[in-house]
Amino acid sequence: MADFLFGICTVIFGVILYWGANQLPGGVLTFALNPGFFPKIVAGGLIILGAILAYQGWKHKPTYDEGKLNKELGLRFGALLGLVFLYLILWGRGSFLLNTLIFLFLCQLIMKYRVLPSLLSSTVITFLTWILFTQAFKVHLF
Amino acid sequence: MPDLLVAFQQVLQPGVLLYLILGTTLGLVVGTLPGLTATMAVAILTPLTFWLPPASGLGVLIGVWNAAIFSGGISAILLNIPGTPASIASTFDGYPMAKKGQAGLALGINVLYSFIGGIFGIVVFLIAAFPLARFALSFGPAEYFALGLFGLSMMVAVSGTSVVKGLITGFIGLALSLVGLDPMLATPRFNFGSTDLITGLSFIPLMIGIFGLGEVFYQMAIAPYQSQQESGKKKESLTKIGRMLVNAKEFIQTLPAAIIGSVTGVIIGAIPGTGADIASLLGWEFSRRASKRKEEYGKGSIEGLVATCAANNACLGGALTTMMALGIPGDAVTAVLIGSFMMYGVQPGPAMFRDRSDFVFTVIGLMILANLFFLVTGFIFSRFAGGFILLPKPIMWSTILILSLVGSFSLNNRLFDVWVAFLGGILGFLFRRYQFPIGPIILALILGPMVERNFRTALIISHGNPTIFFSRPISLIFILGTALALMSPLFLYKRKGEER
Numbered sequence: 001m002a003d004f005l006f007g008i009c010t011v012i013f014g015v016i017l018y019w020g021a022n023q024l025p026g027g028v029l030t031f032a033l034n035p036g037f038f039p040k041i042v043a044g045g046l047i048i049l050g051a052i053l054a055y056q057g058w059k060h061k062p063t064y065d066e067g068k069l070n071k072e073l074g075l076r077f078g079a080l081l082g083l084v085f086l087y088l089i090l091w092g093r094g095s096f097l098l099n100t101l102i103f104l105f106l107c108q109l110i111m112k113y114r115v116l117p118s119l120l121s122s123t124v125i126t127f128l129t130w131i132l133f134t135q136a137f138k139v140h141l142f
Numbered sequence: 143m144p145d146l147l148v149a150f151q152q153v154l155q156p157g158v159l160l161y162l163i164l165g166t167t168l169g170l171v172v173g174t175l176p177g178l179t180a181t182m183a184v185a186i187l188t189p190l191t192f193w194l195p196p197a198s199g200l201g202v203l204i205g206v207w208n209a210a211i212f213s214g215g216i217s218a219i220l221l222n223i224p225g226t227p228a229s230i231a232s233t234f235d236g237y238p239m240a241k242k243g244q245a246g247l248a249l250g251i252n253v254l255y256s257f258i259g260g261i262f263g264i265v266v267f268l269i270a271a272f273p274l275a276r277f278a279l280s281f282g283p284a285e286y287f288a289l290g291l292f293g294l295s296m297m298v299a300v301s302g303t304s305v306v307k308g309l310i311t312g313f314i315g316l317a318l319s320l321v322g323l324d325p326m327l328a329t330p331r332f333n334f335g336s337t338d339l340i341t342g343l344s345f346i347p348l349m350i351g352i353f354g355l356g357e358v359f360y361q362m363a364i365a366p367y368q369s370q371q372e373s374g375k376k377k378e379s380l381t382k383i384g385r386m387l388v389n390a391k392e393f394i395q396t397l398p399a400a401i402i403g404s405v406t407g408v409i410i411g412a413i414p415g416t417g418a419d420i421a422s423l424l425g426w427e428f429s430r431r432a433s434k435r436k437e438e439y440g441k442g443s444i445e446g447l448v449a450t451c452a453a454n455n456a457c458l459g460g461a462l463t464t465m466m467a468l469g470i471p472g473d474a475v476t477a478v479l480i481g482s483f484m485m486y487g488v489q490p491g492p493a494m495f496r497d498r499s500d501f502v503f504t505v506i507g508l509m510i511l512a513n514l515f516f517l518v519t520g521f522i523f524s525r526f527a528g529g530f531i532l533l534p535k536p537i538m539w540s541t542i543l544i545l546s547l548v549g550s551f552s553l554n555n556r557l558f559d560v561w562v563a564f565l566g567g568i569l570g571f572l573f574r575r576y577q578f579p580i581g582p583i584i585l586a587l588i589l590g591p592m593v594e595r596n597f598r599t600a601l602i603i604s605h606g607n608p609t610i611f612f613s614r615p616i617s618l619i620f621i622l623g624t625a626l627a628l629m630s631p632l633f634l635y636k637r638k639g640e641e642r
Binding site for chain 2: 002003006010013017020024025035037038039042043045046049050052053056073074076077080081084085087088091092100103104107108110111112113117118121122125126129132133137138139140141
């Protein structure tokens with residue numbers, strides 16, 4: 001089923017790409033100068049390949065284990081993605097050191113690491129990262 | 143030769159040596175730890191070396207690359223877990239040797255023959271790269287288009303998974319490479335009015351996302367309990383190392399295997415899109431077929447281990463030849479290195495040999511020194527590698543996570559690049575989870591603009607007549623190679639069906 005869904009998504013992506021390529025301004029002299037020329041070829045390839053994958057996914061059993069992530073792993077993974085998303089949303093607000101320390105601490109807790117070692121290692125990693133980028137590489141972090 | 147001596151003078155500067163040692167040390171750690179790859183390490187370190195002089199920055203990256211490929215064999219031998227994909231074949235005979243009480247000898251073979259293979263690859267590069275680059279200077283747009291297509295097709299053909307999936311990731315990479323400005327008319331394309339996207343998707347953050355963050359997300363989603371399982375294995379790992387050096391009789395006995403492995407490694411490495419994992423597997427297989435002691439392979443054969451270790455480091459020289467002489471990545475790491483070279487203002491390809499031969503010789507010098515460093519430090523590191531394998535996974539993954547995010551930001555001081563890395567990470571996770579090969583997407587990102595530009599230029603030259611790609615001999619050869627590469631999985635599938 002996963003292959004079937006991927007195939008359908010690829011076809012949709014190809015159709016959107018083709019539509020986008022059609023909106024690009026036309027070229028002059030020969031068709032090869034049209035900015036939309038190559039994108040249309042890529043879009044066509046995606047549509048054809050997506051259709052083949054969807055067909056394969058529909059007709060054949062997968063050769064790999066496409067079983068769902070168990071609930072706990074799924075939740076943990078979702079929490080990690082959410083944490084990264086939140087960290088990026090809050091980038092530039094507050095303090096890099098504090099934001100990063102909390103972020104890494106929570107990441108390690110999500111990975112089921114013990115509280116005290118998580119706190120210690122997060123602190124060390126945060127400060128080393130800050131020193132590396134601001135002092136060694138002169139990057140301005142918030 | 144005088145250029146090589148001048149290059150050696152440059153790389154022997156204390157500053158460059160320091161960064162080379164740093165890179166080699168990092169590579170030893172990265173390669174030993176299962177889950178970390180040379181590609182990931184080079185991708186994450188690339189923006190961190192941005193502020194260094196080119197020789198120093200490349201010293202870090204080349205040191206990491208060479209050392210990581212070799213040190214992946216350490217955990218393959220001690221734990222039966224390959225440290226990097228290049229060391230998969232090292233588990234066939236390395237781990238059985240360790241179980242028989244020959245852990246030290248296996249580790250020593252890993253160091254010595256990785257060095258021998260690495261030096262062999264560099265010698266081949268020295269001999270072949272310059273003539274190849276001179277030959278490639280005669281290429282026109284049709285030849286470059288066909289070469290780029292061939293490079294893309296080879297990655298798909300040897301991806302080992304579904305050809306359709308490999309093609310899809312390749313076409314997704316081509317689609318991503320379309321974002322930005324039209325290469326011939328500079329018309330904005332698919333930037334949705336965003337000034338951040340006007341120059342296209344930043345290659346290095348995307349690469350960091352796919353290889354670095356994608357791997358972190360995958361490991362954390364799929365195998366968070368492996369640390370508990372591995373701690374059990376760690377206790378089983380052998381503590382007595384014993385003799386590490388081969389004696390004279392063993393050296394002579396394993397010479398044919400070393401030669402077969404090295405030659406196989408260089409040839410496979412030179413083929414665009416293949417890598418050290420394929421090189422070491424084929425090196426093992428070819429050595430087994432040629433050996434008088436076939437029955438020992440897979441059960442602790444010294445010859446088997448010699449062949450794989452020689453092959454996976456010899457592959458680096460072959461991949462570098464293709465990358466630097468033709469501008470086509472030989473494997474995933476050289477695909478990343480192309481980005482690094484461009485960061486230093488150097489475009490890999492035949493013109494580099496004509497205009498920046500000093501840079502070429504600097505790379506050669508760094509490769510030789512990196513091999514010498516890991517030869518010297520490898521024996522010591524191998525003895526005490528157990529401590530690194532014990533590093534808790536949460537610390538490792540969270541370090542990679544923050545280095546990937548901040549590293550992506552540091553390149554252009556843009557938060558947008560971090561978002562690109564994050565989305566690349568999600569893409570990388572999905573590809574891994576659902577068995578899509580990752581290599582084609584990076585290859586397509588690099589080759590896409592080149593393929594498009596040369597395709598359209600060739601059509602303009604021929605007034606829209608597509609036979610230009612078939613009427614020029616070199617272009618025709620590459621296109622036939624492309625067709626063969628794409629059809630070879632079908633032949634193999636049919637042959638397997640007949641055998642059944």
